[in-house]
Amino acid sequence: MKVMIVGGAGFIGSAFVREANRRGMKPLVADLLTYAGRRENLVGTDHDFVRADVRSEDIHGLIKEFSPDVVVNFAAETHVDRSIYKPQEFVTTNVLGSVNLLEAARKFDFSYVHISTDEVYGEECGDENSPLRPSSPYSASKASADLFVKAYVRTYGIKSVIVRPSNNYGPRQFPEKLIPKVIIRTLLDTHVPIYGDGKTERDWIYVEDTAKVILDLVERGEMRGEVHNIPGGQRYSVVDVIKMVGEVMGKDVRVKFVNDRPGHDRRYCMTSKLRYTVTPIREGLRKTVEWYLENRWWWEPLTNDKFFLDDEPWRV
Ligand SMILES: NC(=O)c1ccc[n+]([C@@H]2O[C@H](COP(=O)([O-])OP(=O)(O)OC[C@H]3O[C@@H](n4cnc5c(N)ncnc54)[C@H](O)[C@@H]3O)[C@@H](O)[C@H]2O)c1
Known part of the structure; x- marks a missing residue:
């Protein structure tokens, strides 16, 4: 399976590259290398790398050339405090960047795995069907992108899935x-x-557990617009x-x-229909x-x- 990992030089993305390597895959990593994305995060992994902005048309050329079966999108501005301080980049990267990849999914035949967050549900407990109640500019940008994914699945019939992990922790977190x-x-x-x-x-969920669950979903290959929560249950x-x-x-x-x-x-507390073990x-x-x-x-x-x-x- 040919896997392209956008935002693969960040915290969860680099753990996902390691998990892909453990399963015999050599992914293509495309990352802008912002303050949070670092080549140091990928030391010791087997991958090809290209510096690219998820918001740019260039990413379409890369996808055309690499011809991936799956594109997993970890590229995002991710820190809530920064989103309160200066929200604009959260809109361009998290919303417009995701829409840019969705546009690529209209043109080329690949499955798009969209990484979202439990924060889109706000502080009400719930499951995959719960309403979106984002509170911060960060979670509002993530919820917006999720709505675009759903719209592209419904309108254009692209193959996609939305994944919502809870708070990750582990090595290489900024x-x-x-x-x-x-x-x-x-x-x-x-x-x-x-x-x-x-x-x-x-x-709380250990980052390697998240990477495993996402790669299990990628390998299972059901891409009909489903939402999958990945809570740590702790x-x-x-x-x-x-x-x-x-x-x-x-x-x-x-x-x-x-x-x-x-x-x-005050809290995040989603449940999941998936079954997996956690650290x-x-x-x-x-x-x-x-x-x-x-x-x-x-x-x-x-x-x-x-x-x-x-x-x-x-x-x-
Ligand atoms: N860390 C968590 O606890 C957590 C929980 C739930 C969901 N998520 C989501 O998981 C994903 C990854 O989070 P993370 O914690 O690894 O984030 P991170 O901040 O460590 O990494 C983000 C990566 O995206 C890259 N990036 C940023 N803007 C880009 C752009 N315009 N073009 C290309 N690359 C760009 C950065 O260089 C970096 O490598 C995000 O979508 C985030 O919303 C994170």
Whole structure:
């Protein structure tokens, strides 16, 4: 199977490249290499690489030339704080970029696997048929793209599927996100800011588990516009997760409660019709902490980033 991975130099995309390699595939990775996309994430993997913007017509030429059976789209602006600070790129990359790939799917014969998020459901619990209630500019852009995927399946009959994972954690996640932020700031002996009361609940899944479930769907090949939720089934508050990371590290995590992020969803809690096993959170956290301890070279250059350093980085 010929697989093209757009956004494959990011956190989940690079885990997906590794999973594809484990199953004997050599994918083509197309990625713009924004702040979050790094060739370093792909060290040790077998892939072809091309630098490309998902929003550009060039991507159609690449698809024509490579002639993939499947295109998986991980390319996105992904950080909620950044979307509050400056939303525009979330619209161009997440919405227009996805529509650009949908346009390619009209012209060329491939299956389009669209990576969405549990955040599109907002804080109400539900399943794949629940209404979309996005709260942030990030989740609004993801929900918009999902609606375009559904429209293209219905109107043009393209082959596609929408995948909605919950909060991923694991190696190679950019330090702006909660778990790497806790690990790295604690290693650097600085406090960790907690938004609001820290009781917001997220459903945590180890990134390799997500990659496996998505590749299982790709291999199964049913592409009739279905939505597939991928929850981790392990719901913990921010405060609980920080406590667990501290226990795994054997260190006291210093926390500082700061103003809540505007529009902050209290929880995400979707169910799924898929059946799969997941890594228990303490085991996943142990692997994650070990990776950050062993790979300082990877994260040290990233520690001067505003969204890692500031306590309330969404403030303009
Ligand atoms: N990380 C999570 O917890 C999580 C949870 C649910 C869903 N998702 C979704 O999974 C996908 C991947 O998330 P991630 O955490 O790996 O994100 P990430 O920020 O680590 O990686 C995003 C990748 O997209 C690339 N990219 C950005 N703009 C691009 C453009 N215009 N053209 C080409 N490439 C571009 C970046 O260079 C990077 O490699 C996203 O769609 C995200 O919304 C993530």
